[in-house]
Every structure is written in structure tokens, then in C-alpha cells.
Amino acid sequence: SKSRGNVLRSSDLISKYGVEPVRYYFLRHGPIVEDVDMSIKHFEEAYNSDLANGLGNTVARVAKLAEKSGLEFESRFINPKESFDPTIKQYFEDFRTDLVLQKIWEKLTEIDKHVNVNEPWKLLTKENTKKLREILQWEIDALTEVGVLIEPFLPETSQKISEIFNEIKVKSVEILFPRLG
Secondary structure, eight states, rough: OOTTTTTOOOHHHHHHHHHHHHHHHHHHHHHSSSOOOOOOOHHHHIIIIIIIIIIIIHHHHHHHHHHTTTTTOOOOOOOHHOOOOOHHOOOOOOOOTHHHHHHHHHHHHHHHHHHHHOOGGGGGGGGGGGHHHHHHHHHHHHHHHHHHHHTOOOOOHHHHHHHHHHSSSOOOOSOOOOOOO
């Protein structure tokens, strides 16, 4: 609030955290339909839970497992118009970016659950190659779709995800969003 003197300037946030985390925060948690109680603490919690742990960790886990497997994977073109479920499409039409991002993060949760349930790290043997490739291909395809879906919100991150998973031999890379604090 300007009257209280506790103003948060977007330029200060961008200098400290970068453009994409700030853009993400305001599109997901910002004042879309109601006022919002914005604080650095809430911003950092959202950054760590959504970007570092959610998106960044899931991409890193799958990329590392794919690299360790030594397998080759198919690169698939994902058409964003075909990958939108009707709910996401409607949210876009209603300019509800918060709800679009919520649905995308639900997809990330599904991918993370898939990794945990299928435990691909236990299949890193020559006897399990077919099953391992199947599991990792599904996860790579799902993350490629997430990368396409986040492009309007996180274009640089979308590009990085595309570069990671559009290779026949996937290689792990630096963390997309390092944890804060």
C-alpha cells in the first residue's frame, strides 16, 4: 500500500528474482479477479513450491533419469491447440491465466506422481529397457506438452524444456529454478 509506505516495485522483484518468476507469480497468484495480499514471503513460497520444486525439479528428475538410461527417445511435435483440454481453452478465452496455470500445475503433479509410482530409477538395467523406455517416453512427452503450454507465461523456460526433451539422447542440464533460501 502506498499510504503505508510498504510498496513492492516490480522492477525490484525482477532485479532480484528474474522476469519469468515475477511474471509467473502475478499471472498465477496476482490480482486477476480480486485484490491480493502480496508479500515477499508469499512470493518466495510460491517460487519454491511451484517453480523450483514443481516445474524445475520434475524436469531435472526426468532429464537425469533419461540421461542415465542411455536410451534414445522420440522427439514429438506438440501442437498447443491440440494439447489444450477444453477447460484450459475456456480459461484462456475468459482471460483467467490463474486457472490456466493451475491446470498446467495439476499436469505437473500428475507427471511427478507418475515418476514416483513407476520408479524408473529401479529399472536402469538392460533387462528392463523396454519398460523403462515406455515410462520415460510418457514422462518426456508430458513434460514437452507442459513446455508448450507454459510458453505464453514462461517463454524462456518453455524454450529450455523444448531444448532438453527434443533431443534423441536427453541430457540433464542446470536447474531451471534454484530453490530460494
